[in-house]
Amino acid sequence: MPRRVRSDGERSRKVIVDAAARIATVEGLEGLSIARVAAATGMSKSGVFGLFGSKQELQMAAIDEARSVFVDQVVRPALQASEGIERLSALCDGFLDYVRERVFPGGCFFASVAAEIGPRPGELRDRIREEQKLWVGLLTENAQRARKAGQLPAGTDPRQLALELSAMLTGADIAFLLHEDPRIIEGVRKAIRERVGR
Amino acid sequence: MPRRVRSDGERSRKVIVDAAARIATVEGLEGLSIARVAAATGMSKSGVFGLFGSKQELQMAAIDEARSVFVDQVVRPALQASEGIERLSALCDGFLDYVRERVFPGGCFFASVAAEIGPRPGELRDRIREEQKLWVGLLTENAQRARKAGQLPAGTDPRQLALELSAMLTGADIAFLLHEDPRIIEGVRKAIRERVGR
DNA sequence: CCTACCGATCGGTAGG
DNA sequence: CCTACCGATCGGTAGG
Numbered sequence: 128m129p130r131r132v133r134s135d136g137e138r139s140r141k142v143i144v145d146a147a148a149r150i151a152t153v154e155g156l157e158g159l160s161i162a163r164v165a166a167a168t169g170m171s172k173s174g175v176f177g178l179f180g181s182k183q184e185l186q187m188a189a190i191d192e193a194r195s196v197f198v199d200q201v202v203r204p205a206l207q208a209s210e211g212i213e214r215l216s217a218l219c220d221g222f223l224d225y226v227r228e229r230v231f232p233g234g235c236f237f238a239s240v241a242a243e244i245g246p247r248p249g250e251l252r253d254r255i256r257e258e259q260k261l262w263v264g265l266l267t268e269n270a271q272r273a274r275k276a277g278q279l280p281a282g283t284d285p286r287q288l289a290l291e292l293s294a295m296l297t298g299a300d301i302a303f304l305l306h307e308d309p310r311i312i313e314g315v316r317k318a319i320r321e322r323v324g325r
Numbered sequence: 326m327p328r329r330v331r332s333d334g335e336r337s338r339k340v341i342v343d344a345a346a347r348i349a350t351v352e353g354l355e356g357l358s359i360a361r362v363a364a365a366t367g368m369s370k371s372g373v374f375g376l377f378g379s380k381q382e383l384q385m386a387a388i389d390e391a392r393s394v395f396v397d398q399v400v401r402p403a404l405q406a407s408e409g410i411e412r413l414s415a416l417c418d419g420f421l422d423y424v425r426e427r428v429f430p431g432g433c434f435f436a437s438v439a440a441e442i443g444p445r446p447g448e449l450r451d452r453i454r455e456e457q458k459l460w461v462g463l464l465t466e467n468a469q470r471a472r473k474a475g476q477l478p479a480g481t482d483p484r485q486l487a488l489e490l491s492a493m494l495t496g497a498d499i500a501f502l503l504h505e506d507p508r509i510i511e512g513v514r515k516a517i518r519e520r521v522g523r
Numbered sequence: 524c525c526t527a528c529c530g531a532t533c534g535g536t537a538g539g
Numbered sequence: 540c541c542t543a544c545c546g547a548t549c550g551g552t553a554g555g
């Protein structure tokens with residue numbers, strides 16, 4: 128039985144990026160040290176290092192992994208709902224569930240990392256900016272369709288609504304982690320439900 | 326002319342905690358290293374260490390300083406407005422100004438530190454929790470008075486409103502720092518103005 | 524307040 | 540993928 132090319136390396140890589148994304152939500156992207164990831168996965172430091180080539184590449188790989196988890200947990204399920212107000216609601220509810228269920232131990236990966244890296248220019252920040260824009264763009268797009276379909280209160284600005292929802296969701300994540308109180312999640316869920324008028 | 330007791334130490338302490346609070350908003354409370362504070366203030370590492378006795382004491386002193394700045398910049402000015410809806414608005418506007426004007430280089434000290442330390446149990450988190458509760462309590466109190474005075478839409482729950490406002494303000498801070506776009510601050514300001522109905 | 528130092532941990536390299 | 544190591548930086552200590 129022939130050994131498949133790069134099979135072991137790919138398996139190790141998957142284990143590592145999974146651990147890295149989880150660690151980053153608690154310790155931050157800066158605290159995502161190669162040694163910590165090595166300890167969490169039972170590999171040697173240089174084994175981890177060798178698979179990525181630099182700390183920054185490991186950080187970028189953790190972002191890739193987190194994006195994939197976010198799409199699976201929040202975006203894809205909402206695509207079942209029809210475009211417009213229903214999908215907009217499903218995206219917000221999905222986000223709140225993903226935070227509350229602790230898909231990552233430190234809450235939303237992107238909220239956590241945005242707060243850390245926001246004031247620090249560099250390639251990591253540029254990357255997080257782009258991910259955040261995609262998310263707000265998805266909310267905006269569905270708010271626009273909802274407005275055109277007459278599903279929102281008259282005079283609602285879709286971009287403004289998306290900004291508001293995005294800010295409230297990020298704020299909910301941070302407050303929930305700090306206080307460990309699910310009533311914060313449910314309170315924000317209720318606020319959003321009333322805001323989008325359903 | 327007699328040398329005043331502890332005068333020099335007090336002056337050094339003030340310079341250090343000021344630098345420490347600023348550094349923490351960019352590098353985090355964990356990244357608030359004694360060496361970094363020493364470099365920023367021109368002191369030796371052990372000089373800084375000696376004045377506080379441990380890294381955690383330095384972190385706690387930075388929190389004290391940030392609290393004092395927050396009260397001066399956000400809370401005290403709002404006390405000029407009368408209790409209820411006016412003060413509630415003034416607190417939110419003051420918060421957004423304090424973020425936008427970069428009183429701290431990394432935005433709101435408490436938002437930044439809450440996001441970092443939220444998932445890490447310990448004395449620092451307990452302290453940040455208490456500060457956050459005081460802030461939400463201040464918002465709640467004014468929302469309650471506003472409701473009793475009939476200044477809010479019927480059926481508004483004051484605690485719910487305070488939670489919403491607090492989440493939106495934290496979210497605005499983080500998004501503003503990430504994108505460096507003041508339209509985010511102004512968009513959230515507008516959303517809040519409409520939410521409190523004035 | 525300083526210099527000089529400690530052991531631990533960091534990112535990264537050498538060599539296999 | 541590993542062991543063994545490098546220089547830099549960390550929190551903290553000794554001694555003054």
